[in-house]
Amino acid sequence: MNFIFSKSLRPPFPCVIAVGVIIVFSVSQQSAVADEAADFFEQRIRPLLIEKCIECHGPTKQENEIRFDRRADVLEGKAGEVPLINLATPDESRMLKVLHYTDGDTQMPPSGKLDDEHVAYVREWITHGAVWPESADLEGEAKRRAERWREHWAFIPPVMPDLSAVPENENPIDHFVKVRLAAKNLTLSPPASPKVLVRRLSYALLGLPPELSDIAAADAANANGTLATWKTEFIDRLLTSPHFGERWGRYWLDISRYADTKGYLFQEDREYPDAWRFREWVIKALNDDMPYDEFLKRQLSADRMPGSDDPAQLAAMGYLTLGRRFLNNPHDIIDDRIDVVTRGMLGLTATCARCHDHKFDPIPT
Structure with a gap:
């Protein structure tokens, strides 16, 4: 069919x-x-x-x-x-x-x-x-939120590791690095030459190339077996340089959204008057080896701390007062300040909670 x-x-x-x-x-x-x-x-x-x-x-x-x-x-x-x-x-x-x-x-x-x-x-x-x-x-949200806070990595108090297995002549950091390398069947790279060591230290601490005299001194110390002592003295000298605060202050100034100008503006002043005072305060604080807790407290409440009548210390509050003005919208200005404090000092992005509970961190609205 x-x-x-x-x-x-x-x-x-x-x-x-x-x-x-x-x-x-x-x-x-x-x-x-x-x-x-x-x-x-x-x-x-x-x-x-x-x-x-x-x-x-x-x-x-x-x-x-x-x-x-x-x-x-x-x-x-x-x-x-x-x-x-x-x-x-x-x-x-x-x-x-x-x-x-x-x-x-x-x-x-x-x-x-x-x-x-x-x-x-x-x-x-x-x-x-x-x-x-x-x-x-x-x-039960309050209970669950409390549990999440306790489990959040940023709020777990650091615990001093057991260093009993670390040889006296070895830096504890090197010990932990070796343990992780061994787990991956890897080994440490060969020690850096005196020239490379001086270059790394100078760029890391000052952001500047080393002096030729320092390279020559490192080679001489290596030749007579005193490189370790010379290295310690060299690091101490770099740490006392005024360029140290300039180099490492740059990182904190980025976090604090520091700028000397407001960007592309046509009908108002582009400059942030006296913004440089905060920059100089940060540099000086690092060069003076100010304790970190005091470093943070002064940027939040210098006007409520001892020495509040000192204009040089009040400059620390530029951490809060610098930043965009959002056409003078007070809500956005406050939100920006909350953001710079939580991200810069806590490592948390809390701005999500302005409109809703944070999607990842235990931060409510």
């Missing part, structure tokens, strides 16, 4: 493809809408709940048996009473009436009515289904 397929009986592949494209597009659109709703909760609703509600209606305290740390509790409200949120008719939600101060029995927050903008955020959130990402449930 022969089967003859006419054009009208051929499988409708173009239609199948078209339907598939429509389905994929629809799913991607739904995913985008869901992501947008989740972002709205994280940026507008969650910070509001944390700031205005959680203290009295959270995991540790539930006034009037109401909680705002779990979506189910927000939807249901207190047992036997009208639910806080009405997804069918959002404007009838008791939560909105309480925020509008139109509920006869309760007005929240009791410290003062929210501004219209924040109430509008809540209404928009309810209107779009009161989306509450699973990761946003706050029950």
Whole structure:
């Protein structure tokens, strides 16, 4: 038996493809809408709940048996009473009436009515289904956050390693390097020649090439067997050079977003008046071997420390006051200062928490 397929009986592949494209597009659109709703909760609703509600209606305290740390509790409200949120008719939600101060029995927050903008955020959130990402449930968050803090590498106190196996004539750092190299079946490179050693030390500590006389002195010390003593004296001499503070201060000035000018400007002064005073303070602090804890404290609170009447010490606060002005937007200026302190002094990028909980580090909004 022969089967003859006419054009009208051929499988409708173009239609199948078209339907598939429509389905994929629809799913991607739904995913985008869901992501947008989740972002709205994280940026507008969650910070509001944390700031205005959680203290009295959270995991540790539930006034009037109401909680705002779990979506189910927000939807249901207190047992036997009208639910806080009405997804069918959002404007009838008791939560909105309480925020509008139109509920006869309760007005929240009791410290003062929210501004219209924040109430509008809540209404928009309810209107779009009161989306509450699973990761946003706050029950037990304080405990989990504390655990994450304890486990975070930056907050684990350093422990002095056991140095009993280190030979007296060997630097402990070399010992640990050798252990790691041995694990990889590697060995140390040959010792540097006196010329290379002098060059490395000079560039590392001063950022400048060595003097020819220093290279000659290193060769002579190596020839008569006193290179180790000469090297120690040479390092001490480099550390007392004023160029040492200039070299290593440059790294801290980068962290503190130091600049003498404001970049490309046309209608205002491009200079940062007196910015150089902070630069000179950093250089002097390093050359004077200022203790690191004092180095940090003075940059944060020199105006509250002994010697606060000394203009030279007040210059340390350039760490906070330098930086962009963001068209004099105070919120952005404060955010920039939080950023320079947390990144520069703690090694943490806390700026993510301006809008939402940090994605990686245990830093809340």
